[in-house]
Amino acid sequence: xxxxxxxxxxxxxxxxxxxxxxxxxDREKGELLSRAAALAYPIRDGVPIMLPEEARTMxxxx
Amino acid sequence: MTPPLLFDRTLHRKRLDRAxxxxxxxxxxxxxEDAAWRLSAILRSFPLAVDLGSRDGAFGAALRAVEGADRVxxxxxxxxxxxxxxxxxxxRVVADEExxxxxxxxxxxxxxxxxxxxxxxxxxxxxxxxxxxKPDGLFIGAFLGGATLAELRQSxxxxxxxxxxxxxxxxxxxxxxxxAAGLLQRAGFALPVSDxxxxxxxYDHPLKLMADLRAMGETNVLLDRSRRPLSRRVLSRAFExxxxxxADKDGRLPASFxxxxxxxxxxxxxxxxxxxxxxxxxxxxxxxxxxxxxxxxE
Numbered sequence: 001x002x003x004x005x006x007x008x009x010x011x012x013x014x015x016x017x018x019x020x021x022x023x024x025x026d027r028e029k030g031e032l033l034s035r036a037a038a039l040a041y042p043i044r045d046g047v048p049i050m051l052p053e054e055a056r057t058m059x060x061x062x
Numbered sequence: 063m064t065p066p067l068l069f070d071r072t073l074h075r076k077r078l079d080r081a082x083x084x085x086x087x088x089x090x091x092x093x094x095e096d097a098a099w100r101l102s103a104i105l106r107s108f109p110l111a112v113d114l115g116s117r118d119g120a121f122g123a124a125l126r127a128v129e130g131a132d133r134v135x136x137x138x139x140x141x142x143x144x145x146x147x148x149x150x151x152x153x154r155v156v157a158d159e160e161x162x163x164x165x166x167x168x169x170x171x172x173x174x175x176x177x178x179x180x181x182x183x184x185x186x187x188x189x190x191x192x193x194x195x196k197p198d199g200l201f202i203g204a205f206l207g208g209a210t211l212a213e214l215r216q217s218x219x220x221x222x223x224x225x226x227x228x229x230x231x232x233x234x235x236x237x238x239x240x241x242a243a244g245l246l247q248r249a250g251f252a253l254p255v256s257d258x259x260x261x262x263x264x265y266d267h268p269l270k271l272m273a274d275l276r277a278m279g280e281t282n283v284l285l286d287r288s289r290r291p292l293s294r295r296v297l298s299r300a301f302e303x304x305x306x307x308x309a310d311k312d313g314r315l316p317a318s319f320x321x322x323x324x325x326x327x328x329x330x331x332x333x334x335x336x337x338x339x340x341x342x343x344x345x346x347x348x349x350x351x352x353x354x355x356x357x358x359x360e
Contacts, residue, residue: 009138009153010138013110014155014163017162045148047144047154048163049156050156050157051157051158053072054156
């Protein structure tokens, strides 16, 4: 996946829009993970897509 | 209590995506210039700012053109539509105004120009914005007021009534005589101020107005919008009514837009505020030099 790096200033203020909890940055997959919501928000061309309807549901144990 | 859903947000996003490549940004640009000008008069720095519903980036552009632009440090552009953000430099994030992805008390400034009128719960969206602001953080908003597109609305309604014997809403209901300062107050903002900018755009033909609305991504996304597309007969009758009733002497058709601007601050203990009742240290009678007498008993 061609996900350009996300600016650290952006990462610092982003939270999960559903749980308002913290996000983990998965550089390799180009995703922002919300463990509480079990959702992985995609990053496209360096732009995080913070919409639950666009997020991938995380598998158990992921 | 959950307020009733008015707008189809997914459809709204699709409309914005479609409008993005040839976005008609004249209203947005006007609101952006106004907001940048307001900001330039506030002698404070805003290290981290979000432009919510940034569309074509008009606010950032307007900001760069005013004095004091350097007081805004980092500007994050957020929009519901990925297509609107495509290909621009700078910090960008796709976000829904109804579910903000920003940490509480993390921002110094939030600007939202002409995008919040499609939220299902405007006060709720404003509350979320206030929460993301640091204490004494600033919000600058612009909304479309009730007189917006009055001519088009009236013409369509009458034409549809006349031709089909019934009419459904074809234009989004903007809050009538929107009291923006009151809305901000309800959402917990301090020191709210609002004012109105009326804009009239003139068109040769109503179709050009409708093309502009489409190119702003501003066409009807009401959930209970009429599902029957407007028939050619209704449309041509509406255009006749528009012309008969509203045309200028030179035959051009005016379209009214009302931009209601509002600013408010996230509360902070050091802000000016009214004193508590009963906390006065001097009596009014003393100040007026009057003698206070008890009321006579019945």
